[in-house]
Amino acid sequence: MTSEQLAAGSILYLDNVTVSFDGFKALNNLSFVVAPGEMRAIIGPNGAGKTTMMDVVTGKTRPDEGDILFAGHTDLTKLDEADIAELGIGRKFQKPTVFESHTVRGNLELALKTDRRVFNVLFGATRADEAERIDEILETIRLKDRRASLAANLSHGQKQWLEIGMLLAQEPKLLLVDEPAAGMTDAETAETAVLLREIAKEQSVVVVEHDMTFVRDLGVKVTVLHEGHVLAEGSMDDVSNDDKVIEVYLGR
Amino acid sequence: MSGLLMRSLDRYAVAFFVLLAAVAILVPLANLTLPAGHPLHVSTYAVALVGKYLCYALLALSVDLIWGYVGILSLGHGAFFALGGYAMGMYLMRQIGTRGVYGHPELPDFMVFLDWKELPWFWHGFDQFWFAMIMVVVVPGLLAFVFGWFAFRSRVTGVYLSIITQALTFALMLAFFRNNMGFGGNNGLTDFKDILGFNLQAGTTRAGLFIASAIALGLGFLICRMLVRSRIGQVLIAIRDAESRTRFLGYRVEAYKVFVFTLSAAMAGVAGALYVPQVGIINPSEFAPANSIEVVIWVAVGGRGTLFGPVIGAVLVNYAKTYFTGALPDAWLFALGGLFVFVTLFLPQGIVGAVRQGWGKVSRRKRSGDEPAKPASQAAE
Ligand SMILES: Nc1ncnc2c1ncn2[C@@H]1O[C@H](COP(=O)(O)OP(=O)(O)O)[C@@H](O)[C@H]1O
Ligand SMILES: [Mg+2]
Numbered sequence: 001m002t003s004e005q006l007a008a009g010s011i012l013y014l015d016n017v018t019v020s021f022d023g024f025k026a027l028n029n030l031s032f033v034v035a036p037g038e039m040r041a042i043i044g045p046n047g048a049g050k051t052t053m054m055d056v057v058t059g060k061t062r063p064d065e066g067d068i069l070f071a072g073h074t075d076l077t078k079l080d081e082a083d084i085a086e087l088g089i090g091r092k093f094q095k096p097t098v099f100e101s102h103t104v105r106g107n108l109e110l111a112l113k114t115d116r117r118v119f120n121v122l123f124g125a126t127r128a129d130e131a132e133r134i135d136e137i138l139e140t141i142r143l144k145d146r147r148a149s150l151a152a153n154l155s156h157g158q159k160q161w162l163e164i165g166m167l168l169a170q171e172p173k174l175l176l177v178d179e180p181a182a183g184m185t186d187a188e189t190a191e192t193a194v195l196l197r198e199i200a201k202e203q204s205v206v207v208v209e210h211d212m213t214f215v216r217d218l219g220v221k222v223t224v225l226h227e228g229h230v231l232a233e234g235s236m237d238d239v240s241n242d243d244k245v246i247e248v249y250l251g252r
Numbered sequence: 253m254s255g256l257l258m259r260s261l262d263r264y265a266v267a268f269f270v271l272l273a274a275v276a277i278l279v280p281l282a283n284l285t286l287p288a289g290h291p292l293h294v295s296t297y298a299v300a301l302v303g304k305y306l307c308y309a310l311l312a313l314s315v316d317l318i319w320g321y322v323g324i325l326s327l328g329h330g331a332f333f334a335l336g337g338y339a340m341g342m343y344l345m346r347q348i349g350t351r352g353v354y355g356h357p358e359l360p361d362f363m364v365f366l367d368w369k370e371l372p373w374f375w376h377g378f379d380q381f382w383f384a385m386i387m388v389v390v391v392p393g394l395l396a397f398v399f400g401w402f403a404f405r406s407r408v409t410g411v412y413l414s415i416i417t418q419a420l421t422f423a424l425m426l427a428f429f430r431n432n433m434g435f436g437g438n439n440g441l442t443d444f445k446d447i448l449g450f451n452l453q454a455g456t457t458r459a460g461l462f463i464a465s466a467i468a469l470g471l472g473f474l475i476c477r478m479l480v481r482s483r484i485g486q487v488l489i490a491i492r493d494a495e496s497r498t499r500f501l502g503y504r505v506e507a508y509k510v511f512v513f514t515l516s517a518a519m520a521g522v523a524g525a526l527y528v529p530q531v532g533i534i535n536p537s538e539f540a541p542a543n544s545i546e547v548v549i550w551v552a553v554g555g556r557g558t559l560f561g562p563v564i565g566a567v568l569v570n571y572a573k574t575y576f577t578g579a580l581p582d583a584w585l586f587a588l589g590g591l592f593v594f595v596t597l598f599l600p601q602g603i604v605g606a607v608r609q610g611w612g613k614v615s616r617r618k619r620s621g622d623e624p625a626k627p628a629s630q631a632a633e
Contacts, residue, residue: 058500060496081496081499081500082499082502082503082504082505085499085500085501085502086502090500091500093496093497093500097494097496097497098494098497099489099490099493099494099497099498100493100494101489101493102486102489102490102493106486109483109486110486110487110490110498110501111501116501116502116503116504117504117507118484118504118507118508118511121483121484121487163497166497166501170501170502
């Protein structure tokens with residue numbers, strides 16, 4: 001396939017993306033393609049460039065070189081965070097980030113897909129269909145009976161879920177999830193894998209994760225990142241038998 | 253919209269308005285109707301003093317709106333206050349007419365003194381009250397808009413933003429000190445005679461200005477309260493608590509910041525405009541960087557992000573200042589510094605925050621045990 005064809009049939013397309021910080025290449029000719037509806041797991045040792053990859057896709061960091069296309073045609077390297085979010089790319093941060101002085105419900109309301117321009121937000125109130133949507137999401141993220149709690153009072157794992165819920169409220173076409181299981185108990189981790197699989201039925205998802213059991217649980221195609229480029233790609237079984245991967249992961 | 257109004261008027265807000273209305277009516281009444289020897293008589297001096305506190309309270313409110321709810325620590329709001337004050341001062345100067353020392357029909361004394369022949373272009377229109385009142389909000393608002401546009405779009409935040417707001421007010425102070433700027437140099441604008449034809453020295457005029465200040469404070473409070481309770485207010489708090497989360501949800505953070513910063517500056521301008529006729533002078537020292545820092549201390553003392561707090565803080569701290577500068581003039585700056593350290597260490601939520609926490613404990617004890625004690629909420633509103 002030519003690169004045009006590859007791009008045309010994709011939800012996310014990265015081609016030879018390079019990002020350097022003071023000469024250090026955090027991403028080094030990184031290329032990979034995610035198909036619409038796909039869930040992709042990205043693994044790699046600390047410092048491999050996983051978070052930086054999310055930064056360039058969501059407009060936080062500008063790549064020095066390379067192309068990033070969304071849904072086959074939109075060039076993401078020219079847009080800022082708000083534009084990219086409006087296009088339908090949601091992002092969960094590595095460190096769970098929710099609005100601590102808002103309630104769980106309030107957090108979701110803010111994330112709902114609505115007009116976000118200042119003067120249209122000014123006197124808006126929550127509509128009935130929005131309230132219904134919030135209830136659905138609360139169900140999905142297992143926070144139904146915490147809806148009135150302040151987000152500050154949630155456990156670490158619950159904050160992670162709330163943040164995922166906020167992404168759902170945003171109704172993105174593509175979800176980028178950075179280490180969702182970090183700091184979770186085993187039970188929470190397993191629950192999160194179930195949650196993500198549910199979500200992946202409706203959206204394309206890219207999950208960055210460290211936890212190998214978690215990635216195995218997801219049962220999806222895996223891209224292994226190392227020093228800013230792709231080391232291997234395939235099923236979890238394939239990549240864990242790959243010599244280069246073994247060297248990077250186990251040879252250290 | 254009316255739903256929002258109702259949500260904004262809970263019993264605390266109503267209590268605030270009742271108290272403010274009582275002050276607005278009783279203070280001038282006690283000044284005008286009771287004889288000077290009467291124990292409840294309020295002197296004209298005291299009316300002007302409390303009137304000044306009301307203007308400071310409005311200024312503190314404007315700072316709370318952006319610092320308490322959006323997390324932007326402006327150390328330059330004194331500049332917007334002073335600009336509003338100068339706009340009012342220019343109107344009052346033009347009202348002097350031929351009654352100045354030099355008796356020039358058009359030029360204020362200081363321009364005659366500088367041997368200027370005609371009114372600079374930017375003084376035109378200020379003989380009209382309505383025009384001056386528009387400028388009171390437009391000039392600070394426009395400056396804040398332009399400043400905010402550049403600062404927030406370049407993502408200047410935190411300490412850096414605070415520093416450039418200090419630089420802004422400092423630069424304006426230096427500019428206004430210059431005689432050829434056309435604002436009276438270091439003497440500023442003073443010797444005002446009347447406003448809308450009413451003698452500024454008359455007790456009734458002072459009462460009118462006092463009431464106007466109370467109304468402005470009440471309106472400012474209502475606007476802030478409606479804003480922070482509206483959906484936009486929820487976005488503002490979100491920006492304060494997790495700016496990048498807000499951005500990645502698709503909110504154009506800089507647009508929200510510019511909007512609130514501009515609104516806040518316009519409010520500060522109104523406060524300055526009401527302040528000037530009550531104190532009788534506006535000069536470049538109002539731009540002094542220390543003034544803007546003092547406002548932040550009022551807000552911190554009263555309780556940031558509460559709207560009630562800054563009003564309380566402004567009145568209390570300024571009352572203390574009046575007392576100290578009378579009794580122990582040299583001690584004031586030490587007292588102020590000490591107060592700030594004390595509040596930062598022991599009352600991080602200010603007076604209002606401490607009262608709320610104390611109240612929360614009491615009411616929890618009353619309901620003893622039937623509910624697990626929740627951690628004290630840090631919620632601002
Ligand atoms: N803003 C930055 N400035 C300098 N170096 C950075 C910056 N962001 C990331 N890096 C570096 O880039 C490399 C990749 O980081 P990151 O993408 O966070 O890795 P990962 O998420 O895979 O652990 C690391 O070596 C990190 O130190
Ligand atoms: Mg990372």
